[in-house]
Amino acid sequence: MKKKYILGIVAIALVSLVIYQLSANKKELNKKNNQAPAANVSIPVKVAQAVEEEQEIVIRKTGNLAPFKEVKALAITGGTLASVLFELGDQVSQGQVLARTDARTYQLDLQKAESTALKLHNDLNTYTELLQGQAATQEKVNQVRQDYLDAVNQVKLAKKNLADVVIKAPTSGTIAVKSVEQGLFVNAGTEIATIINLSQAKVKVNLTETEVYQVSEGQQIKITTDVYPGKEFHGKISFISPQADETHNYSVEIMVDNAAKAVLRSGTFVYADFSRKTKQTVLVIPREALTESVKNASVYVVSNNTVRLKSIRTGLEIAGKIQVISGLEAGEVVVTSGQINLHEGSSVSISK
Template identity: 70%
Template sequence: MKTKYILMAAAVILIGIVAYQLATNKKEINSKKDKVTAVALSIPVKVATATEQQLEVNINKTGTLAPFKEVKVMSVTGGNIQSLRFGLGDKVGKGQVLAVTDDRLLRLELQKNESAAAKLKNDLATYTELLNGKAATQEKVNQVRQDYLDAKNLSDQARKNLADAVIRAPTSGTISIKSVEEGLYVPAGTEIATIIDLSQTKVLVNLTESEVYKVSKGQKVKITTDVYPDKAFQGTVSFISPQADKTNNYAVELMVANASNAVLRSGTFVYADFSKRTTQKILVIPREALTEGVKNASVYVVSGNTAKLIQIQTGSEMGNLIQVISGISAGEVVVTSGQINLKEGSKVSISK
């Protein structure tokens, strides 16, 4: 009987030992499981620091050269081309005689009008003297004076018509188009030539809304061509359109000085480089840090080992960087890779 109690006590003790050991093992297993779970919830990400740097404007456009001036030379009076004094490609100066039309009738008209004006001038003097001697009326003197003034006006008009028979260059430049030949009859208003001035050339380019606000009148622009691959020309912004066209682009005109050792011709294809570095400092982050597009931009900022989703306002793009106008500050760390696995408050580990 005593032996039975001893065996029962031993069994109870053994069961207690086993139960204690099982409880201890379970606690260790749960502890390890919690550690594994904690490790599993720490999401690996790559990061970058928001930094300040000088603003760089990078705008490159293509365009075509046009003459500084392009003027059509017109005949003012009609007549046969009596003398033609230019050829294609000739360089001409402002005021130079280019052509003379037949002016014989114009000379006769001037002579007739001048004779009539001279006679009426003498009549006016005679009637004025008679009026002083009370041998003529004031009305007669007034009539003769008016006739004299009319004749003088006709004489002046005939003199101008005679001068217009000589066609002069309205500007300096090069004859690019010759439209008439000597001996040809031309009515008044006929185009006889076109003069282009290539002392300077113009380039017209179109800038987008975001680009046009980075350009200013008087800004220097680098101009290059395929024709002179090793030479750069300097252009200057001379005009910026205050209004966009139907495609929401703004016309910008550049003036480019022509060099004597590398002549630029009208119609040449060119590249205009507006790029510049400004003194303005801006905050930038890698563009890949954005979780969405630039219109609804947001980034994950790492604080400690936790990721927080922050809405930001973006500005200019510079290669793989993008300007941050508001939302974060310089020195804050943003996630650049692994955002797809994150949500607000996610635990992260930074990968190298």
């Protein structure tokens, strides 16, 4: 009995010891949890200041020169080419005769039509006199008059066909393609030659949606090419497409004066510089300051070595800088590097 009593006392002592130890451990844990948090660590960042500056639009594109005009001279009527009066590379003027088809058939047609018209004209005079003497009916006179008018139209058609044997240059320029030789039979619509007019050259480039709203028709454009290092050509925007293509680009055409002995040739690779300064002063920051996309733009602003996340509204992006329309003031300092480690209220140190 005494032994059982002693074992009970030992058991109670052990339980008490375990309870005491658990209580001590809990107090130690609570003490650690209630300790003051460690001081915030300053995160190194790079910064830039929001500044106002005169806006400079910098747009440079590449393109190829095309002729101001490229026109095909076509045979108007069919026939054998009786003469070809041009050679490849010739300079021709608008309206200049390039070739003639055999005119003999059309000359005969004209003679026949004129003879028929003359006979009907005499018949009309005769029947008109007979009508006055009541020796002919009005219906007969009307029929002869209509036949005569039809014959006059046949004369006009024959004259036109005879004139159409002459093939003329539809524009001034250089013969770039000679498609025929004398003696060849051609049908109406057959290509005789291709004429390229390089008194002006045309440059076609594509602009993005952001870029196209920064240019206007009539704007002066600087054109350069590797073919003539250091030489500048001056162009003018002649067309801006009102419709974007499937890649959301807009076609823009520039006319370049090329009258000085046509120094620029079709197909030459060129650079078109749309860059210009505007009179508008805008607030800008570096593009890398944005924490998200341009559509959901926000930046970290540094004040007293602490950052605040601010939403902003942006405008144009030009030469690595982006326009700030609202949300920032000139002089405010924004983080440009190290944003990934930041959150609202983070302490920062500015690195150079």
